Amino acid sequence: MKTSGSRFGKCLYFTSNALARKVEKLAQECWKPLGLSPSHAYLLMAVLEEPGLQPTQLAGELQLQPSTITRLIEKLEEQKLVQRTTEGKLTNVYPTPKAKQLFPKMQACQQDFYTRYVAIVGQDISTQLVQDMSQVADKL
Template sequence: MKTSESRYCKCMYFASGALARKMEKLAIDTWKKVGLSPSHAYLLMMVIDDPGIQPGTLASELQLSPSTVTRLIEKLEEKKLVVRTNEGKLTNVYPTPKGKDLLPKLKSCVAEFHDSYSAILGKEESARLVHNINKITDKLFP
């Protein structure tokens, strides 16, 4: 297996893609125990934190397309973890009691995921990396 020292290592597209794939694998392994993908889990936590949140706000906060958020919500509805209500043109998303009951396990997964990559990178480097990635993302797509 080649390391990051390959010919494309200085290309942000390939470097960020490689990082995303490795982080995705680590995240998926972490959230398996609750039977949700990381995206579903984070969306559910946001709905629990802000009952009645609108899909557009979820899309903006999670930096996902509205259609992706709709698919995530539909899957969570199938699992009876959230419900949508419509008030005129507004759609609101609420957690169900079953969804709320998952919160302690979801928070445990967040902590485990953080601990996993922090153990590899170090706590300071992890915090710095997350900060810098967010800064770069905001610069590229304000």
Template sequence: MKTSESRYHKCMYFASGSLARKIEKLAIDCWKKLGLAPSHAYLLMIVLEEPGMQPGVLAEELQLSPSTVTRLIEKLEEKKLVVRTSEGKITNVYPTPKGKELGPQLKSCATEFNETYSAILGKEESARLIQSINRITDKLPS
């Protein structure tokens, strides 16, 4: 049975879950050469763009829970790619020299991922889909 003919093809929960799983697989394939999960890679790219970002801001940017971001940061610390510093109650996340070295490879993987799904869906449809997903996400409660 094809997905479009599935019993639940009109259910947003199943349709969005199916899309998320397929996109996740494409993303994992692009990022595995760096030994990073996509969520770790995107967090590191943000920290490279804005060193010293606070975990709460990272959580908002990535639309993840603070506890999830903390786990991602801990994993990146284990890999010696980021370091946290604290000034009183404020924690900041900085890339390490090893993390900075990955910058060009991270950008390359992000480009490859974008090109992969754009080749499948088409650039215009990809852009419309991303715009629609973001608009819908903003309407839904957190």
């Protein structure tokens, strides 16, 4: 599906959603060997890199709604990859030993994803695109 020549090719909404669908498909292919969706994987990687994160921190970092974060955490708990602890009103999320063992494979999946999209669009374009999209997301 080409967007540049379509009726809506200059529309941010249409173009960003078309890109998101294609990126999602590629990401799912890369994370499939671990049986994790990209959203589950990135949440778990955040918790592995900084154990004890609170769900609100994860929501901000991953730019997802708190209810979505809760569902992702619940699924990862079912898979015995994270555990929550509660102290008063604070909830913290920690990786399990099983998750820690997965970390090198997760890094390999992340690298595979990066390698694949850079091979398609090129290093310079991918770097600039990520920077530009981050700036636009921050402004919106």
